[in-house]
Amino acid sequence: MIGVELRKLFRRPRTWVTIAVLNALPVLVAVLLQLTDLAPRPGEGPPFLSAVLTNGALFPLAALAIVLPLFLPIAVAVVAGDAVAGEAQAGTLRYLLARPAGRTRLLLAKLVALMAFVLVTVLVVAAVGYVVGTTLFEAQPTGGTTSVSGTSLTQTELAGRSAMAIGYVTVSMLGVAAFGLFFSTLTDSPLAAALGALAVLVTSSLLFTLDAASPIAPYLPTRYWLAFVDLFRDPVLWRDVVRGLALQGVYVGVLLAAAWANFTTKDVTS
Amino acid sequence: MAARGRLARWAAVALLVAVLVALPSVVAALPADDADVPAADLRAAVLDGADVGFSGYAVSAGGLALPVSDRLTAAADLFSDRTLMRVWWRGPDEHRVDVVAAAGETGVHRDPGGTWTWDFEAGTATRGLPASLALPAPPDLLPAALGRRLLSEATDDEVTRAGARRVAGRDALGLRVAPAEPASSVARVDVWVDPASGLPLQVEVYGEDAALPALDTRFLDLDLAVPPADVVAFTPPPDATVLTAPDTEGLIAEAGERAPDVSLPAELAGLPRRSFTGVPGAVGVYGRGVTLLAAVPVPQRLAGGLREALTASPEAVTDALGTRVAAGPLGLMLVERAGGPAYVLTGTVTLDALAEAARQLPGAAS
Known part of the structure; x- marks a missing residue:
């Protein structure tokens, strides 16, 4: 069933159109940066963007930081919202459930397909970022890449930490996917499910900026998203990375349980 | 039967959420061990x-x-x-x-x-x-x-x-x-x-x-x-x-030389004057521990910017002595008088203590 779901997702042209559109913004930023040579001033702009002018190998990270706050979660929410509600809207959910596999397995297959989508999307953004970065900007300086703490990272260290950052961003997006999947079992409208997931994220981002909400800040789903920057400090600052992973794990666990409780007892009529 | 199964599943989810939500509060409520240390x-x-x-x-x-x-x-x-x-x-x-x-x-x-x-x-x-x-x-x-x-x-x-x-x-x-x-x-x-x-x-x-x-x-x-x-x-x-980095010692020495030549009293607002290494002689530091007051004579031309910054605060008090404002426990006052040097008073003292200190400064309005 997982294979079926994966094939279905990656054979759809709209999946690849979504990924392509997602890459358009970082590429545009790279081109503008190359043409104008105007890096963001210190304290402004996405992480790593100022450092890209002297080291193109850092552009995959800047590209992830550019799409992370809005574009990536929108893409994930749209695909996740479509997972079950899309089948219901198209009238195919009944037929899917007619198979002996059962609803729990269908839910798991949908989640695995979503995880694959998130991973592929993040990898493509990073890969396109690397190609664009090394083509448009200077390659890595001979002395190694400078970490956020001012030490030098070898090429191997940079590659290792970039791989960890890609993994971390992927896990950060699983919370969005879980919200989308849960809402997708509540409604027959994929749009409503995607908007529901986005409403949660907008609320979380807004509360995070509010001092009055600081007691609940550690539990907001977007709280630790930018912690991937901590992987490039020296020594690595694990505190927020570990908390971010645990928090996403809790959200995925709880929302999947809620989706399971709702979906396995739901009357499916379409 | 189906309704009961539905209820059981949602109850399991609710229990999981309750445990997860309560966990941080339970950990935070763990009491600390006190010890009998004077x-x-x-x-x-x-x-x-x-x-x-x-x-x-x-x-x-x-x-x-x-x-x-x-x-x-x-x-x-x-x-x-x-x-x-x-x-x-x-x-x-x-x-x-x-x-x-x-x-x-x-x-x-x-x-x-x-x-x-x-x-x-x-x-x-x-x-x-x-x-x-x-x-x-x-x-x-x-x-x-x-x-x-x-x-x-x-x-x-x-x-x-x-x-x-x-x-x-x-x-x-x-x-x-x-x-x-x-x-x-x-x-x-x-x-x-x-x-x-x-x-x-x-x-x-x-x-x-x-x-x-x-x-x-x-x-x-x-x-x-x-x-x-x-x-x-x-x-x-x-x-x-x-x-x-700019040479701090040089800058301080230069500021000390440029400061108006005044003799500050040995006590301000009941706090005795003291000396700190590196503090130029023109600057008076008073008090001890968490209660400190600094008195700095400044040329009139530098006082304008500070007056603007102070009066911009809605809580600023301006009277014949000067302009004073408190930011939490930190008090700041600009003492000005016609024809003479201005003073900046700042420290962890009350606004009343700042006013009292201002009256005790040489040549200030009383």
């Missing part, structure tokens, strides 16, 4: 612990909106913002403190010869020489440094014990300093100390009649082991712009 002994342990090596992660939160000009925003932000710091401490002249921001960091690496300040987003490494007098910097806000400084001049009569609490996963014993001087605007300072090492883990400074601390700095993580030397040391990376 206040004087605990204070002595703190003062003896200057050489304790440690590394950790600390947060300082301040609610002091200082009325300053554009030139001092970095120092003012320290007291008004939330500052996250990573620290590796081998000793007073060998440590590293990184101020961690979402998209970068600023690291101060201290070695016996001076400091390197690394700014990731600007790509600069700045070398500075040790100075006896400097603007407040992030290392000064670490609970260990601030707690020791605030306890260093307190008398045994001013210090009492204040229970225990858990800080950074350790049992910390409370010490409360209530300054004896009537002029003081600080109601109390609570210092929470790790009894084994004498390291202050949290410091809270309360202004008068304030329920919330004006400054709260504490460790979130702490490791009581001497960190390796290579983590503390710094070599500017090849692509960094290397700068030299």
